[in-house]
Amino acid sequence: MAETKEKSLSDEKPKPRVRPIVRLGIFLISHSFLVSVVCCTAGVLALFLLPVLAKNTYISENALMPGSASPMLSNQHVSDGNRLVKDLTNPNSKSSETGIESHKIIAQYMLDLGAEVSFHKFHPQMNQFHPLHFFSSPVSGKIQENYSCSSYGINTVGIIRAPRGDGKEAIVLVTPYNALKSGFGEALSLGIAYSVFSLLTQVTWLAKDIIWLVADSQYGEYAAVAAWLREYQTPKFSSLSTPNAEMCPDVNNLFELKGHSISGSKFSNSFRRAGTMAAALVLKVRDQNEQFEDTISIYAEASNGQMPNLDLINVVNYLAVHRQGLRVNVEKLWPLLNSSWLKSLGEIFESLAKVAKSLYPKWKFGIPATEYVEGTATLASSLYYQALGVPTGPHGAFRDYQVDAITLEISPKFSLDKVWRNDILLRGGRLIEGVIRSVNNLLEKFHQSFFLYLLTSPSKFVSVGVYMIAFALLIAPLPMVAASLYVDANSSSNCSKGDSSTPSAITDTDEHGIAIRSWRWLNSAKLVFIVHLWGAIVSLLPYFISQIPDCSPTTSFMIWVLLSILSLLTLNSVLASPLACAKATQEKEWALVKSVTISSVFIGLGLMSVINFATAEIGALLMVPMCLLARPLKLDVRAGTLRSFCRLICNLVLGHIAFPPAAFFLLKGMLDGFGNANVGDFWMWVESLWAWNSATYLFIDLTWRAHAVVAHQSCMMFWNLDVLVLSL
């Protein structure tokens, strides 16, 4: 009642009073072009400002107390480790073809320390693409069938039970080891792990069990760790399992041998478990050594851009830098380091900061230009690996089970003679010991510090609250432009109606017009929906194509392209030929189609920013300009002005760049030279993406769809040409 009264009152008044927030909205919508240009520029600028805005890391969890105890790892333990390294590098140990000998040696060493030892046999499981498993739980109780006895790997697992613990928590130490062709680095990493392990059997402060997993990396490091974790997290209660490795004589042979040679009772055939995992460290030593300093590289990115808790990185960084004097490194995008434009940008920021500081001495936000360049390179690689969604090491397998894990890769300085070897064993071992001791202090699992962050250097990070601003600025124009287009489309149709009809018939036309006016977008929504449906079909096709045996990447790609076009044609004919009917109305409706497209892109980007920020950011950089600039080519051609010509060129270029295969080839061409680019590569790349269940794949699919809609919009001209030719 009150509402109608208000309405009628407002109708009578010549100038209706509008609420400020509505007025603000109307203002923004009416100036959407300016606002979107400003917002987009600000968004890109804010992205480049991120290294400047990065904060220093700090250890958030008080219980960690890194470095508060002096390291207990002594030369005794180091010489133990050395002994193992020598035994492993001894040519005798490599006599066996399957590398069982070296596993036996490791197991024997573990047993001598009094640890519980078991072997875990696994079959390398190919990563399978499950189109519906992107967001489901990581429980992978898949039926495992058709194993052959020829290919299997053996993980050696040693467990120390904590004297003070209740066996409900555990810390995992992983050393990938390929028994068949192990380099010296791998042996050295085993040596470090062993020296720490031998220390931990003696200490009294241990409150969490320690699991040392020597992952058999002959089928890849990730596969071995993932197989072990799967077994660890999904206990099988039935003994009636499918024919598996137990049936293979070779493996049983191994156990019999062990049974003979080892009299200790601590060895067991069955799978051994400890408690829930608090954290996991993957330790590697690089074979080549070209650095000037002992450095340690941290790899943290897990699948779909998930990161371990920042506290874990902080602890490693703190102990490595302040206790062991190692240089800590995170991945950088090397080509960016030498780019001159970045350097000049950094100098501009630096001088700006200087000016600001001279104006008001308390403003201190500038960083030196070199630091800025390094920060940007690190940030770029952080974004790149998160966006790719493929884990950068075996630690990725842990994150799927919500265990925080990182990979530490030690690159020693000099050729490894005896002294240096001892030194690296000691320092590496002490670092690991310190980290384990800190994690051992934890009362709960890591939760205090950030999970959503980007690193700009080992000791600097950008938190979610800061980087989201850049993203929000970038996509803010989308809803605004969508609203303004929608309003324009509605009001223009209104106007034309009002003009054409005589005043007496105004109410009459109003009465009909309404039904069309308010729900007219449904037609455009249908069109957009159909294009998205097509995108979904296209993105599911590789699953079926990959079932075809003996297909080279190039042929698969060709089949994919063919099937996609075929499916588009089928959809077109089955679902009331949306494109054809849209063609007739496109003239008027393009604004509505664009508005609906932009809204759907906005929803998609918003969703993606929650799932995987980096992908969303990169996608937004590509898609936002494309969506905002899109306009039917015909209109531009007809207008014939310089401005419309520029827009046309932009449209064409952007439209082609943002097409995923095109983007891929461009990148590939820039990195490797255009000669090497091959259609098959795209297939391989896509295959690798979906093999890792990367959400990026979904996203590319989204880009594809949006692109298809926009392309459809811009290609109106060509179709009309076709129609012309036909009619002639």
Add this chain to the structure above:
Amino acid sequence: MEKLKKKIGSFSFWNWVIASIIFRLILIYFPKNLNLSSRPEVSTPLTSFRRLAEGYWLKQSSMSSYAGSMYHGSPLLLSLLGPLTVKRIEGQPNHLLYSLVSVIADVVSAMLIRATGQNLRLAYLRSLESLDLVKQIDVSEFLFSGDIAALIYLCNPFTIVACVGLSTSPIENMAVILCLYGACSRLIPLAAFGWVIATHLSLYPAILIIPVIFLLGCGPDSPPRKLFLQRHQQKEVLNQLKLPPGFSWGPIIHFAFWAFLWSVYVLVLCGISLKQFGGLWEMFKSTYGFILTVEDLSPNIGVLWYFFAEVFEFFRNFFLIVFHVNILFMILPLSIRLRHRPCYLAFVYVAICSMLKSYPSVGDSALYLGLLGWFVNELADMQFSLFLFCGYVGVSLLSPVMHNLWIWRGTGNANFYFTTAMVYACLQIVLVVEGVSAVLNHDRKLRILITGKP
């Protein structure tokens, strides 16, 4: 417009119905991959199929089906659907039979919606005729609201998800629609049956008694009665035949009698099946009591779970009363304002209930979105339609993602998920507010057409 109408011609209508059924059947064969029945958006403690199976198991082992606070539905549902939970067909998905039942329930609901919509459209045209507005408003432009509503109900992803996700909401929805259908086509026993069953299953449809009384008392939706009087004053001929009938008490007494009969029947049946386990009191305590006291605080798409997880125990009763009285407060003003449009009133009530319910699921939204289709002609100039559409799409995609972040990845927390629940509630509020104002505007427009002045 013509295109739209042609598209929803009767031939095309059946095509779409068959397509939606086939789509459901396809989805039923992928239950493992979809895992919909464990989604909090689909199965609440009241509608969960797993809990029904558990209740049936308890009953089979001669225990009270309400033992252990697992099952909270009706004992009748247990006896009807329970056997389907254990019956398996070799080589077919586990719960094929129950899925088929819910598919059938969906189709029946859609057919009832279609029939009611056709009824409403005819009534609307009749009232326009008696207002002599037929010339001014081209009647042939009118959409077949029944077909559209039925298709919205059948093709709505929410309905499909609720149907494939093995929840009992298709059956609850069918009871509500049955009640409205009976009232619209004046089948009083049927209306009473629908109302009693719907109330028995989920309590909230009890407030539908008001629209049903209006429907039975003065017939289906029409422009306000005042307009008719004005029209006839203008013409200075008081044609009694053209006036809509006034309020009549006969059908209502009839309805009350039937409702009483059906409820006694239902209660007796429940009493028999619960004879050994505490009788009816036990049933009321663990169904209606469970709904009203919000005992289960597991996350769902409503807002109450979060609120009652946070609130101090001391204030709990107070806020329970506040939240439930909230629904009751809205009944009276709305019923006064919309008394000439009882079906629309029913839609508004259903929407408000699904907003303030203690355990809402997407099945509830499916119901009121389907009912919304009845009023396509009245709601033609509703504002924010694109915004609402995008909002619903966004929220229904965001909610599983937030749940995943919170439960599986551990990088989010409960607030993430609750945010989507709040946005969802806001969207529903906007929908109801805009819908009501659009219908009132429509009435105003008719008034302008009649009197010729704003």
